Amino acid sequence: MKINDKCGIVGAYSKLEDVVSLIFYGLYTLQHRGQESCGIAVYNGEVNMSKGMGMVAEFFSRERLNSLHGRIGIGHVRYSTAGASRIENAQPFLITHSKVTLAIAHNGNIVNYLELRRELERVGQAFVSTTDSEVIAHMIVREYIRSGDIVSSIENVMNKLVGSYSLVLLVDDKLIAVRDPLGIRPLCMGRDENTVVFASESVVFDVLNIPFYGDVKPGEVVIVSDEGIERHRIKKSNRTAHCMFEYIYFARPDSILNGIPVYSVREKIGKIHGEKDDVDADFVTPVPDSAIPFALGYSRARGLPYRETLIRNRYVGRTFILPKQKQRELAVKLKLNPMILQVKGKSLVLFDDSIVRGTTSTRIIKILREAGAREIHMRVGCPPIKSLCKLGIDMPTDKELIASSRNIEEIRKTIGADTLKYLEIEELLEAIGLGEDRLCLGCLTGEYPVKIPKYEQLPLSVFLRNS
Secondary structure, three states, X not given: OOOEEOEEEXXXXXXXXXXXXXXXXXXXXXXXXXXXXXXXXXXXXOEEEEEEEOOHHHXXXXXXXXXXXXXXXXXXXXXXXXXXXXXXXXXXXXXXXXXXXXXXXXXXXXXXXXXHHHHHHHOOOOOOOOOHHHHHHHHHHHHHHHHOOHHHHHHHHHOOOOEEEEEEEEEOOEEEEEEOOOOOOOOEEEEOOOEEEEEOOOHHHHHHOOOEEEEOOOOEEEEEEOOEXXXXXXXXXXXXXXXXXXHHHHOOOOOEEOOEEHHHHHHHHHHHHHHHOOOOOOEEEEOOOOOHHHHHHHHHHHOOOEOOOEEEOOOOOOOOOOOOHHHHHHHHHHHEEEOHHHHOOOEEEEEEOOOOOOHHHHHHHHHHHHOOOOEEEEEEOOOOOOOOOOOOEEOOOHHHOHHHHOOHHHHHHHHOOOEEEOOOXXXXXXXXXXXXXXXXXXXXXXXXXXXXHHHOOOOHHHHHOOO
């Protein structure tokens, strides 16, 4: 079981050329952030949109892309939990009113979503989806109709939102980027002389060959139009709460988030593990592909050889579900096959980015045992995950999280490792280079950077809904 981020967003503006290809390749670059659905909306006197289920390259045929034209646009890739995989929830969302046309793409989770939705329903607002993203869109449109000022409209909506949100908006002929006051979810900006692009990760700018300009600041609204770029720092907080799991797992290793290279963080985590470890082993090996930088950092710190022993089949779908136990076991080996000649008779350090339910770790260790591994010493790049995330990440319930009810020794026995060591929270802070008041550690500590308790009685589906 892997944790999944909810989505990735892209916004693009150009003085000179159509931005559809920029958005398409930007979404393609962010495909790891969501594989359920995708969509693009562009402005060319009016907003035209195409969205549907599936991967970016599968859904956006040449014909679909050729039907979209505009110098301003936004795009979205989405991950959803079971039961929410519906075309109605695909983004961007488009709202058309006589006074304004607005399209929105959102990454995050609004924990007071039901309260806000019920308020709108009481005044007659109808909804086509079950997502909080549509609620945000309607709230902004209603404020804009009253005030005629988009900045104050967004500010009034931000004052009512509890949770995480990075947004890209088309408001008539303007491209707007918005990040929540704590900067929980990432949002970056790239620009050159003629083009401005916003994206969930900086790697998009590498692919598009556009210089990385920096992060959208927490609480900031950036407006891009033919008149230029306006930056408004609407809401400031004494702290930030950047999601620590972006550095551990979600973001691509070649991204820079909040000024910090993701690869360097992962490599330093491996180094920290290696510097304090003295287990006798023949080599260190990663669970591919996310744990490779961890294992390399560990290898260098200890002077221990690095070996790849598990080969991933990248052509197997991530939701490969079969009904019988034997078939499920075959499916695991179809995804990850051990190199027996590397493993047989060896003592190895096995690195993974995290342990969630423990089922994947158990299966991988079993595969390596069956391949003849003599000893397996599990090392984890993340501290124990003990609490459900309520700010935009799909996780199992608290009861399903293996570390919520077991200590480390009990987890070791459950997954079948000879030894097991996690990263400590203090070491995580050291590796990222940010203090506890700059990161969200809610899934590790159960303490969240926004006040959630009044919404705890809401159904779990509220927190696991895609946004």
